[in-house]
Amino acid sequence: xxxxxxxxxxxxxxxxxxxxxxxxxxxxxxxxxxxxxxxxxxxxxxxxxxxxxxxxxxxxxxxxxxxxxxxxxxxxxxxxxxxxxxxxxxxxxxxxxxxxxxxxxxxxxxxxxxxxxxxxxxxxxxxxxxxxxxxxxxxxxxxxxxxxxxxxxxxxxxxxxxxxxxxxxxxxxxxxxxxxxxxxxxxxxxxxxxxxxxxxxxxxxxxxxxxxxxxxxxxxxxxxxxxxxxxxxxxxxxxxxxxxxxxxxxxxxxxxxxxxxxxxxxxxxxxxxxxxxxxxxxxxxxxxxxxxxxxxxxx
Amino acid sequence: xxxxxxxxxxxxxxxxxxxxxxxxxxxxxxxxxxxxxxxxxxxxxxxxxxxxxxxxxxxxxxxxxxxxxxxxxxxxxxxxxxxxxxxxxxxxxxxxxxxxxxxxxxxxxxxxxxxxxxxxxxxxxxxxxxxxxxxxxxxxxxxxxxxxxxxxxxxxxxxxxxxxxxxxxxxxxxxxxxxxxxxxxxxxxxxxxxxxxxxxxxxxxxxxxxxxxxxxxxxxxxxxxxxxxxxxxxxxxxxxxxxxxxxxxxxxxxxxxxxxxxxxxxxxxxxxxxxxxxxxxxxxxxxxxxxxxxxxxxxxxxxxxxxxxxxxxxxxxxxxxxxxxxxxxxxxxxxxxxxxxxxxxxxxxxxxxxxxxxxxxxxxxxxxxxxxxxxxxxxxxxxxxxxxxxxxxxxxxxxxxxxxxxxxxxxxxxxxxxxxxxxxxxxxxxxxxxxxxxxxxxxxxxxxxxxxxxxxxx
Numbered sequence: 001x002x003x004x005x006x007x008x009x010x011x012x013x014x015x016x017x018x019x020x021x022x023x024x025x026x027x028x029x030x031x032x033x034x035x036x037x038x039x040x041x042x043x044x045x046x047x048x049x050x051x052x053x054x055x056x057x058x059x060x061x062x063x064x065x066x067x068x069x070x071x072x073x074x075x076x077x078x079x080x081x082x083x084x085x086x087x088x089x090x091x092x093x094x095x096x097x098x099x100x101x102x103x104x105x106x107x108x109x110x111x112x113x114x115x116x117x118x119x120x121x122x123x124x125x126x127x128x129x130x131x132x133x134x135x136x137x138x139x140x141x142x143x144x145x146x147x148x149x150x151x152x153x154x155x156x157x158x159x160x161x162x163x164x165x166x167x168x169x170x171x172x173x174x175x176x177x178x179x180x181x182x183x184x185x186x187x188x189x190x191x192x193x194x195x196x197x198x199x200x201x202x203x204x205x206x207x208x209x210x211x212x213x214x215x216x217x218x219x220x221x222x223x224x225x226x227x228x229x230x231x232x233x234x235x236x237x238x239x240x241x242x243x244x245x246x247x248x249x250x251x252x253x254x255x256x257x258x259x260x261x262x263x264x265x266x267x268x269x270x271x272x273x274x275x276x277x278x279x280x281x282x283x284x285x286x287x288x289x290x291x292x293x294x295x296x297x298x299x
Numbered sequence: 300x301x302x303x304x305x306x307x308x309x310x311x312x313x314x315x316x317x318x319x320x321x322x323x324x325x326x327x328x329x330x331x332x333x334x335x336x337x338x339x340x341x342x343x344x345x346x347x348x349x350x351x352x353x354x355x356x357x358x359x360x361x362x363x364x365x366x367x368x369x370x371x372x373x374x375x376x377x378x379x380x381x382x383x384x385x386x387x388x389x390x391x392x393x394x395x396x397x398x399x400x401x402x403x404x405x406x407x408x409x410x411x412x413x414x415x416x417x418x419x420x421x422x423x424x425x426x427x428x429x430x431x432x433x434x435x436x437x438x439x440x441x442x443x444x445x446x447x448x449x450x451x452x453x454x455x456x457x458x459x460x461x462x463x464x465x466x467x468x469x470x471x472x473x474x475x476x477x478x479x480x481x482x483x484x485x486x487x488x489x490x491x492x493x494x495x496x497x498x499x500x501x502x503x504x505x506x507x508x509x510x511x512x513x514x515x516x517x518x519x520x521x522x523x524x525x526x527x528x529x530x531x532x533x534x535x536x537x538x539x540x541x542x543x544x545x546x547x548x549x550x551x552x553x554x555x556x557x558x559x560x561x562x563x564x565x566x567x568x569x570x571x572x573x574x575x576x577x578x579x580x581x582x583x584x585x586x587x588x589x590x591x592x593x594x595x596x597x598x599x600x601x602x603x604x605x606x607x608x609x610x611x612x613x614x615x616x617x618x619x620x621x622x623x624x625x626x627x628x629x630x631x632x633x634x635x636x637x638x639x640x641x642x643x644x645x646x647x648x649x650x651x652x653x654x655x656x657x658x659x660x661x662x663x664x665x666x667x668x669x670x671x672x673x674x675x676x677x678x679x680x681x682x683x684x685x686x687x688x689x690x691x692x693x694x695x696x697x698x699x700x701x702x703x704x705x706x707x708x709x710x711x712x713x714x715x716x717x718x719x720x721x722x723x724x725x726x727x728x729x730x731x732x733x734x735x736x737x738x739x740x741x742x743x744x745x746x747x748x749x750x751x752x753x754x755x756x757x
Binding site: 021022023024025026027028029030031032033034036037039040042043046049073074075076077078079080081082083089090093094097100149180182255256257258259260261262264265273274276277278280281284 | 367368369371373374375376377378379380381382383384385386396397399400407408426428433434436437450454455456457459484487489559560562563564566567569570571573574576578579580581584587588591613614617618637638640641642644645646
């Protein structure tokens with residue numbers, strides 16, 4: 001039965017939407033007044049931070065000097081080349097196209113429907129899944145030996161599971177303990193593993209081999225620990241779908257909205273560069289490895 | 300570990316077009332020039348004048364960062380939005396690799412009472428749902444209009460789904476494509492959307508498109524378009540683009556080597572900023588602040604502007620060549636297929652000046668189909684002065700631009716002022732589109748649309 005439903009969904013995704021001449025689809029309302037207020041607040045906060053920084057220039061300089069001693073600043077020559085290591089390109093492109101169609105036919109309509117639920121309900125669902133993910137974060141911060149953050153995740157889990165009624169309310173963030181999720185992908189990076197080949201994962205999207213293994217390990221950890229039988233019980237399948245829809249509803253991305261023939265290249269470029277810069281952040285204490293021009297990024 | 304953290308990488312591209320605060324100070328509007336009949340702009344080469352048009356430091360900064368939030372007009376709390384996907388009967392066969400562009404996508408914000416419809420046309424290479432569109436949509440919806448926003452005829456999704464030629468850039472042809480698409484969309488609007496009047500607006504290239512669409516409608520009378528407002532329009536597509544080519548050459552350098560250097564510099568800067576920060580994730584907020592730190596000098600602003608335009612034109616170049624079968628980018632006998640890597644093609648295109656599109660794709664295509672045409676006549680046919688008499692004599696055409704605009708030069712600004720007379724307002728700030736959404740721009744735009752302009756007129 002489950003397999004039949006899945007096959008049906010995939011057939012629908014590959015077939016695309018119904019082909020009528022014109023279709024109209026309600027999308028989430030825009031909130032220009034609130035957006036502008038948020039932009040103004042952001043700008044004010046940034047200006048304040050910039051002013052504070054220029055206020056204690058010498059302290060900042062000393063700090064920068066210290067950081068420089070730990071790891072010399074990157075120069076343009078250290079930047080990885082614009083080429084990306086993608087030996088599985090044909091398969092990846094096929095998966096990317098499948099993901100785009102699946103998104104358009106299934107994922108996005110589901111997320112749009114979900115977005116119509118009242119905000120407090122959606123927030124509750126989002127917080128619930130976020131709280132479950134704290135367990136993974138605790139494990140991984142420990143493995144990364146970043147115990148300060150691990151402790152914060154532990155506190156968050158304790159507070160939100162109790163006062164936050166099983167994770168439905170994010171009380172910890174209000175107590176100045178913001179969530180900073182991590183996972184095995186970052187742990188592998190911290191341990192010095194290279195990203196490896198670019199990999200487009202069905203349904204999930206852009207990744208690398210290393211990150212893909214990391215996500216699998218995240219799921220495995222959840223499955224192994226099996227909190228409250230949520231991962232191996234009768235409702236696990238439904239929870240997984242709900243988690244996916246909740247994630248999708250919180251991502252502001254539309255496949256091919258730019259109409260560009262080069263979207264695959266652009267996304268690959270941006271994804272891998274972003275991960276490489278995050279890796280640089282993880283290795284601040286060790287000098288960066290010099291990138292050789294002939295080796296494509298990620299290899 | 301979530302999809303969201305992995306997809307938030309998209310704003311990385313915004314490093315070049317980032318929108319934070321720190322823009323030019325708002326200023327007073329300069330008085331409209333008096334009407335005087337002038338000769339049309341001379342027939343010289345499409346590229347002339349300064350590489351940055353009329354712009355100055357403040358203009359470049361405003362072009363990159365946009366209107367500061369504190370100068371924004373009061374916008375409504377909530378704007379309903381629907382997307383319409385429409386299949387147009389005259390669509391050319393869709394190349395396999397462009398399968399996702401087969402339907403035209405436009406956006407509608409409808410009032411729930413009878414109201415005038417404002418159609419907004421996007422700028423070069425952009426779809427109908429950009430940041431600029433969003434601001435204009437909010438202002439227009441707040442003023443009681445139904446708002447329909449459309450992509451530029453140079454946007455890949457438009458070229459594939461709605462163009463009669465597949466080779467964009469000809470003002471008249473693009474106008475005809477837009478006009479046909481507009482009729483089809485308006486005919487398919489939900490019945491509860493009751494339209495009392497139709498006005499058309501456009502920003503950047505969309506401004507010129509809007510004026511042409513109204514001039515076509517004046518003869519065909521199918522939509523009875525009432526008023527047109529051009530926001531920061533070019534006077535000649537090819538001279539504006541030529542200017543941006545030269546800006547690219549001057550600030551980034553020629554060829555892909557220069558693009559590579561710019562990329563390496565940005566990568567190192569962002570990586571160093573990220574390492575120095577205590578962030579655990581490279582997210583949108585970090586990139587916005589990184590943009591503000593990274594982009595500081597005129598040269599950096601210019602490079603960002605030039606690069607942004609170049610990236611917007613890469614797709615149009617590729618698709619135009621594919622349809623025209625000119626073989627500049629891809630072999631017409633063996634076009635790329637789904638699954639083929641396009642990385643080398645994209646890299647080659649990044650390094651190509653846009654003037655190449657004119658000489659190697661656009662001109663050969665149209666010269667073959669218009670036996671009487673010459674290169675010079677094609678350039679001339681792409682200037683707003685093909686409808687100069689209409690612009691001068693019909694009181695329903697309006698324009699807004701800036702004295703430090705990037706995409707036009709002094710002569711072109713003077714021509715606009717001479718032609719439109721009191722129906723153009725020239726602000727002393729904003730560069731290219733850096734004034735869109737500020738109180739004065741929005742108030743003036745709404746007065747123009749409702750026929751209350753110029754305010755001093757009886």
